[in-house]
């Protein structure tokens with residue numbers, strides 16, 4: 001079955017790496033264990049981590065700027081796709097429509113070096129926490145409105161279903177835009193480093 005992807009909203013995003021969380025090797029210079037990195041889970045999204053290194057705030061910031069795949073430290077991209085027998089024609093079977101979504105989040109992954117201070121690790125934890133908070137709202141936007149896309153299609157007609165689904169997607173895009181405007185892409189939520 002042919003599937004057409006509809007690319008949608010992009011946004012600043014965030015997330016955290018599970019791999020960061022389990023890093024037993026990191027210990028402070030003085031021998032004190034470093035704070036555990038904040039565990040962040042995004043059950044509805046695929047995480048695409050990118051690595052950053054450094055043992056100071058400025059080194060990490062330089063790495064973020066150099067290694068991030070776009071203009072944001074974290075970035076969420078989502079797609080909603082649909083298809084049904086007879087799609088595009090006046091005779092179709094909407095009840096058999098297949099609708100799905102895919103959410104991808106790119107986010108930084110830093111493994112503390114042996115000489116990283118506990119303060120730096122704590123600051124990074126706070127940053128990731130705020131990033132995760134911000135990104136989760138983008139993710140929830142998609143997950144919570146997805147049933148409305150399905151309903152719009154299955155409750156529509158062969159000629160109206162496409163537009164009805166697009167109308168819901170537009171609401172999702174509007175949420176993303178307004179949310180980023182309201183939060184300055186997460187900065188007002190604490191998503192800034194350093």
Ligand SMILES: [Zn+2]
Pocket residue numbers: 011012013134138179180185186
């Ligand atoms: Zn955002």
